[in-house]
Amino acid sequence: MPFVNWLKRNLVVIAGLLTLGYLLLPNVIVTVFSFNRPKGRFNYEWQRFSLDAWKDPCGVSDLCGSLSVSLQIAVLATLGATVLGTLIAFALVRYRFRARGAVNSLIFLPMAMPEVVMAASLLTLFLNMGAQLGFWTILIAHIMFCLSFVVTAVKARVMSMDPRLEEAARDLYAGPFQTFVRVTLPIAAPGIAAGALLAFALSFDDFIITNFNAGSTVTFPMFVWGSAQRGTPVQINVIGTTMFVVAVLLVLVSMAAGNRRGRRQA
């Protein structure tokens, strides 16, 4: 029974591809429904093909404003978390100091905590301090929860780094600053980039912590949440589709560039 044998051999492949389909199905729906012209306020049922939303992606009030708020917060949070996180990662890998265990737990705990707990406790802090909720409280929260992820990404890279390279630089009369800029930083760069990318994605897509600490500021996820109650404009599908396509293209381009570089070096 050749078919049964084939099936047996490839069972894991079939199961894996089915899971991949499950993962991608919503993206297919989001894309298809960006070409829909819905009846009524909600875009959940297919009516007929239309390019209206693609021609006018900012046609819904506040949509593009919220997108720009999200981008600003994501960029600033990425910068903040990457700088602070990289410093911590270097301190953890390169130095011996007291309270190392305590520092490690403080880095680990935010990643092991449900978001809603962090969100609620941060809100009690802001309420007790009488802080005005808005752009800055969101930014503070985002830097806080992105920090740990940057530390782990950078630490992994710096730990696998050969310390002899820096010793060699010093032997060749490079000062501490020169060694850091010309040797250490370029080697750590992929780790820092990975951390920054993760921080950007986490901040841009965060809803739960933002929802608690946003006041009346509306980020893009908050806009989508609100529209789930009021009526979903087709434009959010347009933006979702664009984000997906841009991300895939960026990754493909960077992979192609990496391949070419690899070939040149080989």
Add this chain to the structure above:
Amino acid sequence: MTTLTESPPPLAPEAPEPKPPKRRGRWTPYWLLLPGILWLLVFFALPMIYQASTSVQTGSLEEGYKVTWHFATYWDALSAYWPQFVRSVLYAGTATLLCLLLGYPLAYLIAFRAGRWRNLIMILVIAPFFTSFLIRTLAWKTILADGGPVVGALDTLHVLDVTSWLGLTAGDRVLATPLAVICGLTYNFLPFMILPLYTSLERIDGRLHEAAGDLYARPWTTFRKVTFPLSMPGVVSGTLLTFIPAAGDYVNADLLGSTDTRMVGNTIQTQFLRVLDYPTAAALSFILMAAILLMVTLYIRRSGTEDLV
């Protein structure tokens, strides 16, 4: 591509690290740590203390709250909202199990069988992250719509009869039932399961499989005795990375569920942002935190992979 295929951060206490060499500049590490650690102390640790203190306060929004060590709030919160806690654990637990069952074959496929398709599949696993998860969760409303093809197929195959009997669905509807919420949770946290699984599967030396085959192990035995045990670190951090956020989630229960599927996250959110009953909300959030930390600690102890992850 290295940036994307790198392992996600391990979710377990740190393994003992090799002692770094001693350096000149006794104060340098403290200066490096200062800004970031200060940030975490003020905006992560201090809020926990504020939350603990809020949970034992009494008063009202108009007159202000005072610390009165009113621990009864905890008891009242638990007795009023225990169904939400139970649901959180059940839904998140089921979703985690489903993630493991669905995610393992895909991680295995990427690690051992994908060949030159490996990078492409990896991109397809990660790429959905870049579309806002709320938009993707809303797409499930379309997929599971009443009378739609998915619900129709499940009905024809009598799957809905089984799930109704289990109390997961009601009649011929899937939306607004526990099944829809579990389905959404599984979908949302699946990549958090796949990535750590892939990382630990990928580290396995392929020669171990050959050795098992040479010793007359059937493929299934090889999997059970060699592959699966070696992938345990990935299983442990994958289940934690899935269970913790799923237990605190309220987005899926709100968008895909009904008032009968509310989880503890929904309650905390409503108490904090709508009812403005801060002590109850703080107490609930504190119980959730304690419960999760306890479960995580026990789980890591039991799995005995403390120094593996």
